[in-house]
Each structure stands twice: as structure tokens, then as C-alpha cells.
Amino acid sequence: MPGTRDHLATAEVLAGEALAFLRDHQYDMAQVYRDHSDLYLRLAHARHELIGADAPPPREPIVLPPWCGECDGPDLQRRWTSSEKDDGLYRCRSCNPYALSPEDASEVTSS
Ligand SMILES: [Zn+2]
Structure with a gap:
């Protein structure tokens, strides 16, 4: 399932497309892309309100230092x-x- 950042990235791409259509005087297409961009912004906002920020990236696996040989075992x-x-x-x-x-x-x- 896409996360908040995915929705924001999609909104940004669609807004860029809207701007390109606007510069090309294709106002109807610009409106369609602007509306889609707005939809993704609302999705990102709603998702953040309901779920919060995306889960943090997984932690790096811990690297064990050499076993000292004094405690109960190397694991x-x-x-x-x-x-x-x-x-x-x-x-x-x-x-x-x-x-x-x-x-x-x-x-x-x-x-
Ligand atoms: Zn030890």
C-alpha cells in the first residue's frame, strides 16, 4: 500500500504535468491534472491524520563485537x-x- 510520501510524490508529479499543460495553453488538461494532484494531496493529508508518518526504515542489523569468553556464551x-x-x-x-x-x-x- 502506498504511503504518505508516495501520495505526495504523485501529487508533485501531477502538479508538474498541470503546469506543463498550463504553459502550453491546454487549460482543460491543466485543470484535470491539477484536480488529480489535489486529490493525492488530500489522500496524503488524510493518511497522515489517520495513520501518522510512514514507518521508519528498518534498522540496520546489529553487528556483534567479538565474544569476550567470560560471559555465558557468544550468542x-x-x-x-x-x-x-x-x-x-x-x-x-x-x-x-x-x-x-x-x-x-x-x-x-x-x-
Ligand atoms: Zn561477554
Whole structure:
């Protein structure tokens, strides 16, 4: 399904065509293209009102740094370490790209 940006791009192309017909003194054709351009502008506006902005482009896949060899395993979901001090489980600060600073202790899950 076309998104808001697609409708806006179509409206722009149609407006350009309308302008070309206008310059060529083909007023009826200019009116047809102008009306079509207006329709796509309304579609883009309505879509934005109902759905919001188009979905952001997909995120780049995360590149894992080399496994440190100290935490539970090389897979991302195993890059956790436990702490004897507070019996917590933490993302490995050596090799987990989502590792949190100690201040973000709310992410800690007890084991
Ligand atoms: Zn690690």
C-alpha cells in the first residue's frame, strides 16, 4: 500500500504535468491534472491524520563485537553475567552491545 510520501510524490508529479499543460495553453488538461494532484494531496493529508508518518526504515542489523569468553556464551541472548554482590544478572559489559551502565539498574533481572 502506498504511503504518505508516495501520495505526495504523485501529487508533485501531477502538479508538474498541470503546469506543463498550463504553459502550453491546454487549460482543460491543466485543470484535470491539477484536480488529480489535489486529490493525492488530500489522500496524503488524510493518511497522515489517520495513520501518522510512514514507518521508519528498518534498522540496520546489529553487528556483534567479538565474544569476550567470560560471559555465558557468544550468542547475543547469552551475553549476560551474574553478580555475586547483589545476585543480579547483567548484560556483559565487555561484549553485549546493549550493556547498560550500573545506573540503569532497573533493567536488572534477579536470578
Ligand atoms: Zn561477554
